[in-house]
Amino acid sequence: MADNSVGVAGRIKNANYKKLLSEHGILIGFVVILIYLSLATPNFLNANNIVNVLRQVSCIGMATIGVGILIVMGGIDLAIGSTFALTGITAGIMVSQGAAGYGLHPIIGIIVGIATGTIVGGISGWVVAKARIPAFIVTMGTMSICRGLALIFAHGMPIGNFPSGFTYIGSESLGPIPWPIIIFVLVIIFGYYLMNKRPLGRYIYAVGSNEDAARAAGINVNKVKVAAYLISGALVGLGGTVLAARLKSAAPSMGVGYELDAIAGAIIGGVSFSGGIGKIRDMVIGTLMIGVINNGMDLLGVEAFYKQVVKGSIIILAVLIDRKRSGRA
Amino acid sequence: MADNSVGVAGRIKNANYKKLLSEHGILIGFVVILIYLSLATPNFLNANNIVNVLRQVSCIGMATIGVGILIVMGGIDLAIGSTFALTGITAGIMVSQGAAGYGLHPIIGIIVGIATGTIVGGISGWVVAKARIPAFIVTMGTMSICRGLALIFAHGMPIGNFPSGFTYIGSESLGPIPWPIIIFVLVIIFGYYLMNKRPLGRYIYAVGSNEDAARAAGINVNKVKVAAYLISGALVGLGGTVLAARLKSAAPSMGVGYELDAIAGAIIGGVSFSGGIGKIRDMVIGTLMIGVINNGMDLLGVEAFYKQVVKGSIIILAVLIDRKRSGRA
Amino acid sequence: MEMKQISKSFGGVRALEGVGLTLRRGEVHALVGENGAGKSTLMKILIGLHAPDHGEIILNGRNMTNVSVRDMQNAGISMIFQEFNQVKTLTVMENIYLGREPKTKLGNVDYKKMYNDSKKLLSELGVDLDPKTQVADLTVAKHQLVEIVKANSLNAEIIIMDEPTSALSQKEVDALLMMIQSMRDKGKSILLISHKMEEIFGVCDRVTVLRDGQFIHSGKVEDVTQRELIRMMVDRDVNELFPKQESQIGEVVLQVKNLSVKGKFQDISFELRKGEILGVAGLMGAGRTELMETIMGARKPEQGEVYLRGQKIVNRMPGDAIRRGIAMVPEDRKKDGVFLKLSVRDNILMSSMKKCIRGIALNKKLQDQYCDEYEEKLQVKCSSSAQICGTLSGGNQQKVAVSRVLNSDPDIIILDEPTRGIDVKTKSEIHRLMSSLACSGKAVLMVSSELPEILGMSDRVLVLHEGRLTGILQREEATADRIMELAVKTMKLEA
Amino acid sequence: SGSNSGGNASNSPAANSPSAASPASSAASDSSQQQLHIAALMQGNQSGFVQYMTSGMYEYQKASAPDVKLDVVFADDDPAKQQSQMETFVSQKVDAIILNPVDKVQSAAAVDIAAKAGIPVITLNTKSDSQNVTAHVGSDDVEAGKMQMEQLLKDAPQNPRVAYVDAVLGHSAQVFRSQGYNEVLAAHPEAKLVVHDTADWSGEKALALVENWLQTYPNGIDVIATEADVILTGVITAVENAGLAGKILIAGMDCDMPVLEKIKAGVVDNSIWQDGVGQGSNALRLAIEAAKGNKVSDFLIPYELCTKDNVDKYIELAKARNELASKYF
Numbered sequence A, B: 001m002a003d004n005s006v007g008v009a010g011r012i013k014n015a016n017y018k019k020l021l022s023e024h025g026i027l028i029g030f031v032v033i034l035i036y037l038s039l040a041t042p043n044f045l046n047a048n049n050i051v052n053v054l055r056q057v058s059c060i061g062m063a064t065i066g067v068g069i070l071i072v073m074g075g076i077d078l079a080i081g082s083t084f085a086l087t088g089i090t091a092g093i094m095v096s097q098g099a100a101g102y103g104l105h106p107i108i109g110i111i112v113g114i115a116t117g118t119i120v121g122g123i124s125g126w127v128v129a130k131a132r133i134p135a136f137i138v139t140m141g142t143m144s145i146c147r148g149l150a151l152i153f154a155h156g157m158p159i160g161n162f163p164s165g166f167t168y169i170g171s172e173s174l175g176p177i178p179w180p181i182i183i184f185v186l187v188i189i190f191g192y193y194l195m196n197k198r199p200l201g202r203y204i205y206a207v208g209s210n211e212d213a214a215r216a217a218g219i220n221v222n223k224v225k226v227a228a229y230l231i232s233g234a235l236v237g238l239g240g241t242v243l244a245a246r247l248k249s250a251a252p253s254m255g256v257g258y259e260l261d262a263i264a265g266a267i268i269g270g271v272s273f274s275g276g277i278g279k280i281r282d283m284v285i286g287t288l289m290i291g292v293i294n295n296g297m298d299l300l301g302v303e304a305f306y307k308q309v310v311k312g313s314i315i316i317l318a319v320l321i322d323r324k325r326s327g328r329a
Numbered sequence C: 001m002e003m004k005q006i007s008k009s010f011g012g013v014r015a016l017e018g019v020g021l022t023l024r025r026g027e028v029h030a031l032v033g034e035n036g037a038g039k040s041t042l043m044k045i046l047i048g049l050h051a052p053d054h055g056e057i058i059l060n061g062r063n064m065t066n067v068s069v070r071d072m073q074n075a076g077i078s079m080i081f082q083e084f085n086q087v088k089t090l091t092v093m094e095n096i097y098l099g100r101e102p103k104t105k106l107g108n109v110d111y112k113k114m115y116n117d118s119k120k121l122l123s124e125l126g127v128d129l130d131p132k133t134q135v136a137d138l139t140v141a142k143h144q145l146v147e148i149v150k151a152n153s154l155n156a157e158i159i160i161m162d163e164p165t166s167a168l169s170q171k172e173v174d175a176l177l178m179m180i181q182s183m184r185d186k187g188k189s190i191l192l193i194s195h196k197m198e199e200i201f202g203v204c205d206r207v208t209v210l211r212d213g214q215f216i217h218s219g220k221v222e223d224v225t226q227r228e229l230i231r232m233m234v235d236r237d238v239n240e241l242f243p244k245q246e247s248q249i250g251e252v253v254l255q256v257k258n259l260s261v262k263g264k265f266q267d268i269s270f271e272l273r274k275g276e277i278l279g280v281a282g283l284m285g286a287g288r289t290e291l292m293e294t295i296m297g298a299r300k301p302e303q304g305e306v307y308l309r310g311q312k313i314v315n316r317m318p319g320d321a322i323r324r325g326i327a328m329v330p331e332d333r334k335k336d337g338v339f340l341k342l343s344v345r346d347n348i349l350m351s352s353m354k355k356c357i358r359g360i361a362l363n364k365k366l367q368d369q370y371c372d373e374y375e376e377k378l379q380v381k382c383s384s385s386a387q388i389c390g391t392l393s394g395g396n397q398q399k400v401a402v403s404r405v406l407n408s409d410p411d412i413i414i415l416d417e418p419t420r421g422i423d424v425k426t427k428s429e430i431h432r433l434m435s436s437l438a439c440s441g442k443a444v445l446m447v448s449s450e451l452p453e454i455l456g457m458s459d460r461v462l463v464l465h466e467g468r469l470t471g472i473l474q475r476e477e478a479t480a481d482r483i484m485e486l487a488v489k490t491m492k493l494e495a
Numbered sequence D: 001s002g003s004n005s006g007g008n009a010s011n012s013p014a015a016n017s018p019s020a021a022s023p024a025s026s027a028a029s030d031s032s033q034q035q036l037h038i039a040a041l042m043q044g045n046q047s048g049f050v051q052y053m054t055s056g057m058y059e060y061q062k063a064s065a066p067d068v069k070l071d072v073v074f075a076d077d078d079p080a081k082q083q084s085q086m087e088t089f090v091s092q093k094v095d096a097i098i099l100n101p102v103d104k105v106q107s108a109a110a111v112d113i114a115a116k117a118g119i120p121v122i123t124l125n126t127k128s129d130s131q132n133v134t135a136h137v138g139s140d141d142v143e144a145g146k147m148q149m150e151q152l153l154k155d156a157p158q159n160p161r162v163a164y165v166d167a168v169l170g171h172s173a174q175v176f177r178s179q180g181y182n183e184v185l186a187a188h189p190e191a192k193l194v195v196h197d198t199a200d201w202s203g204e205k206a207l208a209l210v211e212n213w214l215q216t217y218p219n220g221i222d223v224i225a226t227e228a229d230v231i232l233t234g235v236i237t238a239v240e241n242a243g244l245a246g247k248i249l250i251a252g253m254d255c256d257m258p259v260l261e262k263i264k265a266g267v268v269d270n271s272i273w274q275d276g277v278g279q280g281s282n283a284l285r286l287a288i289e290a291a292k293g294n295k296v297s298d299f300l301i302p303y304e305l306c307t308k309d310n311v312d313k314y315i316e317l318a319k320a321r322n323e324l325a326s327k328y329f
């Protein structure tokens, strides 16, 4: 990877270069970080650590795809973190073999988890579409509601004691590849298929680009909105369920601030807040970038307080490199 | 206030009603909540409690005006919470008489606090304007950086031991009115003057509504952006300083999540994320609404777990009432 | 003013190549060319909105290359944009004075003066508009008028007008042309971009022609004929006359009965037949657009019914209408017509995505096929179908909007100002297309403010005046005089 | 600073672990052929207490185990992040891990990951539900809650009316400290629990919450317990502003410096001293032992109660502790 990129840098004066860059968006910033980290710490580029990073970003990555789709549509979801908690708790209650749970079959837990996310998303989407309240407010409301429900359902306590059938999807691997990564890849493929191969995906772009024109073009805008929120909710629910399986437990305090990480992944990947613009591939790169930065700083042993300063600066710089070079600046 | 509003409700079929409502935006939802609370709890409408609520919203209210102005301009600031911490810490270090502080004159503390906020805002604004990176990413970066700096400056410890000259602006009153409220009112007046009477304010609306048009009209868009971030930063810095004075201490962990509350105040007050729309008056009402909801739930003794569910629902409902009645839905 | 050897590329697209332009004091200079020839780009460079890659701009002997918009304004250049550049959330007066607000001694905005001044400006040009109206509430035509008022108020020496008349009806066009002449008489220079021959030959002194970003010709208007000019623009002969073919007019497909929307139009009834082109004429603000939107389901009628082939239909949203085979090209293309951030391909296919599905996914080949078909038919000038629509020239955006609608295979096509901003060549293409659509048994409802278009294309003409139907004319009886008479009916009565 | 750290070392771990120094120095010489690598996974970096523990580790490393490579990372109070860090260091094949769990239940999976790789885990300060913990160093949160509440009830008037402010709901510290409160209250039927609610980890939120309580229950609260000193700062200000300092008994935990000063001034009834530096140094000591394959067992450091009577001693201890911490943070 390092070689390749040096090659690119060598051809910097090439006429096609600008185009290449602008098409590959944030990739450049990402590659710069990768190169730096592989030079700075020997452990970074080993297979174990790569699997590690991928596994770490998987759950939040699913949410990033979900919220990325919403942002493309001109929406947003602030309830991601608390939906993670709520789905973890509902799925956990179903399967937990402890006093707080029903000890049902793992499949039921997974279905309930995804369903919880879908319902939350559906409600947000329905209010956004029907009542035309800004998505920011609606999902700020659902954020608070979900957190409260998670606390109520779990009586304020973490839930553990999950059967191994449930934790399987979080902890085990298929060959060398952990399940969370496989599920994340499936989500990416689904996202790509939806956004590029299904009419609904194109409608989502259309609504995000110009809602009036979308309506005039015969698109049922409300239906598109509700559908996008349902899908995004399902992905967040899946993320929360896998996270609970990975942690072998769920707590009502889980996932605080995840919405910001998920949204950041999408925005760093070039999704535009004003809607209509954004690619699934770039959302994935944005997600990976945050994951790599977090992992890299742990490996480099950056001092605690400086870490935040460094992290903030790197995010700005990485995006800066991207925008500068791609001529968007 | 209650009487007045019942009167309005009585004339519901009046032709001017719709216009009245759409012009008064969120006011209706706010009044409904006020009426409910004054009926539900005897302590709500007493003078003490009103002063109480106003004092509680003052600091965050200053930030709401600041970020509200940014959102009108099509910007955002996610660094509010950590700027609160950083300004509280820098101001605190200047004045603290303990081991961690310099024991300087309170005025210096206040100036340093405001200056810190202004510098943070200026840097964010400069990057947003010059590098054309989305404000979301830039201020997510500064959010992390400021939190790190606050921790570094304070060595991770809370700072106390403020001289009474400094805590005066947080705890004392001018006649019956606490200083934080007076400062907040001054900020509101300043905001109103800026946004409605000064050319800069009109340019902020213009940039938020249509950046290209603003540029074509010969407005120096970059200058407007930097100016807005400077102003907003100064207001956030003021808020953080007053908050430290009110708490009589500052901690680097202060203000977590305040950005969300501040942004929510503005958005509930009808400021539009797509820019160009928003009134200072309505931002104030949005701020008050959140404050009143928080206060009301404490007064009513809503149980902790349920509180979040209730709070989330009320926010959605209040906005729903507003939008429904004003015919915007 | 002189522009020399101006070149400009966007990414890979070469918009201008070594173009020169000279503007003399006190002349009206026409800038013409096909859609996408680079006219708007050249003007944006002139006012400092784009920086040229090469070349220089000389103003009164001073080099003014690469200066800011504000500097150009101060130097006395103002521009009326093709794509309205107004701040929708501000009022009319704030837009007129944006960036140069009158100030009080304290440096505050002086609203009183602003109000009075803009009121005066508006009434000077005979625009009936409250300065405190929100721009977002204005119709396309009023936007255009506000732009004109604004440019006029700058008191500029050089005024650039990028297709100022494309959204105006005859009455306003005449007033504007009068205004242009009086400005010239005051010694000002006017650069007029237009696709309308009668304007070029009516008021312009000199003309410059661009084609594909290259300079073709510059000279006195008297020295060229219309035919020569068109030939220079499009590099071949185009008959500007509308090639209306006779089609077989069949049974009634759409019937509108007593349709009303309060404050917009009242009690409108008419029939549209298979194979027919029904023109809808009227002055600006007559309610034509609203009538069409109501038929499409974008507005709710207060009373009245719409029948499709004898069956009553209720369209709750445009999607319903499109499913029933009624599609519309909207008037305000930026607001309703195109997706500026999406690709040309997405735009063209957006109303007919379902057509492109094979199995469970959108089929790339089918998409390309449909896309190419219309790109070719309407000669959309773009680097590829992946080009972002917002970077197309104005006329090409219009073509994209028309393509989208035709691509949804409608039986009834509603066109609201279909050739707004479209060059002569493509205009005649679109007209040819309309004709052939009618011949193939489709019904066309065409709203237009261009009388020649109405007269040339319509089988029948429906005239509205202030929301009321004042007459339906057969092709034979439709003359310019007759239509204008019906369109200004009550005014005449009052007079 | 050498004398400082020396003084500190004799102050804190000395009382409990007189043998601390000797085995460690032998550890250093034993492992000369291969450098030991130990990772410490701390819950967050924004509470003073985590810094004290971390400083204790650094100090021990410097004094007694200079050959040991010590990596410290912080999980920002996110159990998922902590598990990721666990995976990262397990894949680095460290020799032992010190885990300061974010959550008692949710840390179990992380412990199991290390156990599966055969890496010993020493839990620090918060226990973990996992069976695979090698040894635990620290104290018991239930105990701290009990100790604080018992002292408050002892100092309170007859039939006291009690309120308490929770930390973040669902956080282990909150769950177990409030459990301690409730156990004491159950044993004292004459004491009446009036109200309790959460202020997260925020002094600002606690300030508003208590202000609102004082509106609702004027003269109706005698005792306010808080689960952390960061929260207590807000409570202090609210009580002082209401002119009730000394009339309402208030208490916190961690003995932050500003709080100790308030104990001395008679505003705060008590705080709980927890020897963070000692916990940290002993955790590293045990981790080194375990890494060398020696058998280790739990090491508990009891809480100490700080009241007005013995506050001077703790002010001295806290000074030393803060100086030590500011060496590393």
Ligand SMILES: Nc1ncnc2c1ncn2[C@@H]1O[C@H](COP(=O)(O)OP(=O)(O)OP(=O)(O)O)[C@@H](O)[C@H]1O
Pocket: C010, C011, C013, C014, C015, C033, C034, C035, C036, C037, C038, C039, C040, C041, C042, C082, C381, C382, C391, C392, C393, C394, C395, C396, C421, C423
């Ligand atoms: N920002 C941009 N990015 C890429 N291409 C652009 C951009 N702006 C203009 N172009 C291209 O430059 C060419 C000239 O466009 P321009 O708008 O100047 O045409 P025009 O002569 O004004 O046409 P019209 O008569 O349709 O208004 C077009 O091919 C257009 O696609």
Ligand SMILES: Nc1ncnc2c1ncn2[C@@H]1O[C@H](COP(=O)(O)OP(=O)(O)OP(=O)(O)O)[C@@H](O)[C@H]1O
Pocket: C136, C137, C138, C139, C140, C141, C142, C167, C169, C263, C264, C282, C283, C284, C285, C286, C287, C288, C289, C290, C291, C331, C449
């Ligand atoms: N959004 C709006 N708010 C207020 N008034 C409007 C709005 N849109 C249109 N109108 C008014 O409705 C009337 C009819 O306008 P409409 O656009 O239908 O006219 P038209 O015949 O299509 O003329 P045009 O040539 O301007 O399109 C006009 O008086 C116009 O000012």
Ligand SMILES: [Mg+2]
Pocket: C039, C040, C041, C082, C162, C393, C394, C395
């Ligand atoms: Mg043009």
Ligand SMILES: [Mg+2]
Pocket: C288, C289, C290, C331, C416
């Ligand atoms: Mg119209």
